[in-house]
Amino acid sequence: MESKQTLGFQTEVKQLLQLMIHSLYSNREIFLRELISNASDACDKLRYQALDNDALYEGDAELRVEISADREAHTLTLRDNGIGMDRDDVIANLGTIARSGTMEFLKQLTGEQKKDSRLIGQFGVGFYSAFIVADEVTVNTRKAGTPASTGVQWQSRGEGEFTVEPLERAEHGTEIILHLREDALEFAEEYRLRHLIRKYSDHIDLPVRMQTVVDSSEQEGEEKTVPVWETVNEAQALWTRPRSDVSDDEYTSFYQHIAHDGDAPLAWSHNRVEGKLEYTSLLYVPSKAPFDLYQREGVRGLKLYVQRVFIMDDAEQFLPLYLRFIKGVVDSNDLSLNVSREILQQDPQVEKMKSALTKRALDMLKKLAKNDAEKYQNFWNAFGSVLKEGPAEDFSNRQQIAELLRFSTTHTDQPLQDQSLADYVSRMKEGQQKIYYVVADGFNAARNSPQLEIFRKKGIEVLLLSDRIDDWLMAHLGEFDGKSFADVAKGDLDLGDVEDEAEKKAQEETAKAKQPLIERLKGVLGERVADVRVTHRLTDSPACVVLDEHDVGFQMRRLMEAAGQPIPESRPILEINPDHALVQGLEGAPDERFDDLAAILLDQAILAEGGHLDDPAAYVRRLNKVLTDTL
Numbered sequence: 001m002e003s004k005q006t007l008g009f010q011t012e013v014k015q016l017l018q019l020m021i022h023s024l025y026s027n028r029e030i031f032l033r034e035l036i037s038n039a040s041d042a043c044d045k046l047r048y049q050a051l052d053n054d055a056l057y058e059g060d061a062e063l064r065v066e067i068s069a070d071r072e073a074h075t076l077t078l079r080d081n082g083i084g085m086d087r088d089d090v091i092a093n094l095g096t097i098a099r100s101g102t103m104e105f106l107k108q109l110t111g112e113q114k115k116d117s118r119l120i121g122q123f124g125v126g127f128y129s130a131f132i133v134a135d136e137v138t139v140n141t142r143k144a145g146t147p148a149s150t151g152v153q154w155q156s157r158g159e160g161e162f163t164v165e166p167l168e169r170a171e172h173g174t175e176i177i178l179h180l181r182e183d184a185l186e187f188a189e190e191y192r193l194r195h196l197i198r199k200y201s202d203h204i205d206l207p208v209r210m211q212t213v214v215d216s217s218e219q220e221g222e223e224k225t226v227p228v229w230e231t232v233n234e235a236q237a238l239w240t241r242p243r244s245d246v247s248d249d250e251y252t253s254f255y256q257h258i259a260h261d262g263d264a265p266l267a268w269s270h271n272r273v274e275g276k277l278e279y280t281s282l283l284y285v286p287s288k289a290p291f292d293l294y295q296r297e298g299v300r301g302l303k304l305y306v307q308r309v310f311i312m313d314d315a316e317q318f319l320p321l322y323l324r325f326i327k328g329v330v331d332s333n334d335l336s337l338n339v340s341r342e343i344l345q346q347d348p349q350v351e352k353m354k355s356a357l358t359k360r361a362l363d364m365l366k367k368l369a370k371n372d373a374e375k376y377q378n379f380w381n382a383f384g385s386v387l388k389e390g391p392a393e394d395f396s397n398r399q400q401i402a403e404l405l406r407f408s409t410t411h412t413d414q415p416l417q418d419q420s421l422a423d424y425v426s427r428m429k430e431g432q433q434k435i436y437y438v439v440a441d442g443f444n445a446a447r448n449s450p451q452l453e454i455f456r457k458k459g460i461e462v463l464l465l466s467d468r469i470d471d472w473l474m475a476h477l478g479e480f481d482g483k484s485f486a487d488v489a490k491g492d493l494d495l496g497d498v499e500d501e502a503e504k505k506a507q508e509e510t511a512k513a514k515q516p517l518i519e520r521l522k523g524v525l526g527e528r529v530a531d532v533r534v535t536h537r538l539t540d541s542p543a544c545v546v547l548d549e550h551d552v553g554f555q556m557r558r559l560m561e562a563a564g565q566p567i568p569e570s571r572p573i574l575e576i577n578p579d580h581a582l583v584q585g586l587e588g589a590p591d592e593r594f595d596d597l598a599a600i601l602l603d604q605a606i607l608a609e610g611g612h613l614d615d616p617a618a619y620v621r622r623l624n625k626v627l628t629d630t631l
C-alpha cells in the first residue's frame with residue numbers, strides 16, 4: 001500500500017486558490033452550493049452505474065447528503081454516499097489537473113468581487129471554493145464497489161500543496177471536512193445552514209439531511225443523547241412538479257444548479273408532453289455566453305434523465321447546433337435506461353423530441369421578444385450571432401428564426417443590433433419591393449459604404465451587416481413577409497417602384513451619352529473588371545465596385561480566403577458616377593493620364609469596399625504621379 005504523499009497543486013490551481021482565499025469575500029456562501037452540487041452529481045453517477053450492477057450500492061441504496069457542524073471544533077462536514085473516488089481520481093480531480101475552465105476563469109476575472117464570485121461555478125472550479133471559508137480541508141473518500149482498505153484521505157491548507165494517504169473506510173462515498181476560518185464561523189450556525197441548504201438544494205432530487213437537535217431522553221435515570229437526522233430540503237426533482245407549484249426563485253436556483261451560472265436566466269419553458277411520446281422538458285435561456293460558445297468542442301446539450309434517473313450531461317442530440325446556448329433538462333419516459341450517445345444519435349424518437357424541443361425553444365424566444373424588449377436585447381447581444389446560423393441549419397424553421405433576428409440599420413445608424421425585420425418592413429417606402437442590405441467587415445465600413453449613397457438620398461432603409469456569419473445568413477434566409485433580400489453591392493441597382501418613369505428615362509439617356517467613356521475604361525482596365533457601367537447609386541463617390549447577382553459576396557470571399565479554401569474566380573463590375581467631377585474630368589484626359597486615373601478609380605473603389613489590392617505599390621505610385629501633376 002502506498003503511504004502518505006505530498007504533492008504540489010498545478011500552477012493554475014495555485015493561482016485560483018490564492019484568489020479564493022484572498023479576494024472573494026462578497027458571496028462566500030456559494031461554497032455550499034458547489035459542494036452540495038458535487039455530492040448530488042456523485043449520487044447521480046452511482047445511481048446510473050448501479051443500474052446494471054446493484055452491488056455498487058453496498059447495501060445502502062438510499063442516496064443522500066448529510067451535513068453537520070461542530071461549533072466547538074470549528075468544523076463543517078458534508079458527507080455523501082455517492083460514487084466516491086479512488087487515489088488516482090483524487091489526485092487528478094483535486095489538485096493536479098486544472099480543468100479547462102480554470103484558465104478561462106482566471107482570464108475572465110474582472111477584479112470585481114461580485115462578478116468574479118459568480119464566475120466560479122461556471123468554470124468548474126467548484127470544489128476549491130471550499131477554501132473561501134476554510135483554512136484546512138480534509139476529504140475522506142472511497143469509490144463504491146472497492147474494498148474498505150482502498151479509501152483515500154486528501155488534505156490541504158490551500159497553500160500550494162496537498163497530501164494523499166491511504167485510509168480504511170467502511171462506507172463508500174465522500175466526506176469533506178472544512179475547518180472554518182475565524183471569520184466564517186457563521187457557517188457552523190444551524191439556522192444559517194438550514195437556510196442555505198433550502199436555498200441551494202430544494203430542487204434537487206436528493207435528500208440533504210442535517211444532524212440537528214440532539215434528542216435527550218431520560219432513560220433509567222441516565223441522560224442519553226441521540227443524534228437526529230432530518231431532511232431539510234424539499235428533495236423533489238423540480239421538473240417533476242407542476243408548473244403552478246414552482247416559484248420563479250426556485251426555477252432560477254435550479255438553473256443556477258444545472259448551468260453552474262451565478263446569474264439568473266432570462267427565460268424558461270417547462271413542459272410535460274403526453275401521448276405517443278412522453279417526456280418533460282425544462283429549457284432555459286442564459287443571460288451571458290459561456291467562454292466556449294464558438295469552440296467546436298464546446299460543452300452543449302441538455303441534462304438527460306430517463307424516468308427520473310440521471311443518464312448523462314450534455315446530451316446534444318435534443319437541440320440543433322444553433323440553439324446550443326440553451327440549458328436545461330429533458331426527462332423521457334420512453335427511452336431505455338441504458339441508452340448511450342450512439343443510440344441517441346440513431347433513435348427516431350430522439351429526432352422527434354428534437355424537433356418539438358426546437359419549436360419550444362423558438363417559442364420561448366419569441367415570447368421573450370414580445371414581453372421584455374430589454375431582456376431580449378440582452379439575449380440578442382449574447383447569442384444573436386449563434387442564432388444567425390439557424391436559417392442555414394434548420395430550413396423548416398427559418399421563418400420563425402427570421403422573426404427573431406435583430407439588425408443594425410441605416411434607420412438608427414448605430415452598431416447596436418436592435419431592429420427586427422418586421423420593423424424594417426413597416427418602414428418600407430411606397431413602391432419598395434425588396435429588403436436591402438450591405439455586408440462589410442465592420443460596422444463603420446458598412447455604414448459608410450459608397451453603395452448606400454442613393455439609398456440615403458432617397459430615404460430607403462438598408463440593413464448594415466458586419467458579423468462574420470452575415471453573408472451566410474442572408475444566403476439562406478430567402479425571404480421575409482413575401483419580400484426578397486437584395487445585397488446593394490450585387491447586380492443592377494433596382495429600387496423597384498420607388499423611382500418614377502421620368503427618372504429611369506433620364507438615367508438611360510445618361511448611360512447612352514457616356515458610352516464612349518465606358519468603352520475607353522473597359523479598354524484600359526481589361527481583365528481586371530467583368531464590366532464597366534454607369535450607375536446612379538452614387539451621389540458623393542466617383543465609383544464603386546459591385547458583383548454579379550450570383551457571385552460569392554466580398555465578405556464571404558475574404559472568409560474563404562482566410563480559411564484557405566479555394567475561392568471561385570470572379571471579377572468585380574466597376575460602376576461610375578457620371579455626375580462626379582473626377583469622372584467628368586476623365587472624359588477629356590489625354591491617354592497616359594486617363595490610364596492612371598482609370599486604374600486609381602478602380603483601386604479606390606476596391607479599397608472603399610474593404611478589399612485589398614493585388615498591387616498596392618502600383619496604386620501609390622500612380623496616385624503620387626497624379627498628385628504631383630496638380631502641384
Ligand SMILES: Nc1ncnc2c1ncn2[C@@H]1O[C@H](COP(=O)(O)OP(=O)(O)OP(=O)(O)O)[C@@H](O)[C@H]1O
Pocket residue numbers: 034037038039042080082083084085093094121122123124125126127128173174260
Ligand atoms: N463529493 C464528490 N464525490 C465524488 N467526486 C467528487 C466529489 N466532489 C468532487 N468530485 C470530483 O472532483 C471533480 C472536481 O470537482 P469540481 O467541483 O472542482 O469541478 P466539477 O464538479 O467538475 O465542476 P463544477 O463544479 O462546475 O460542476 C469533479 O468533477 C468530481 O469528479
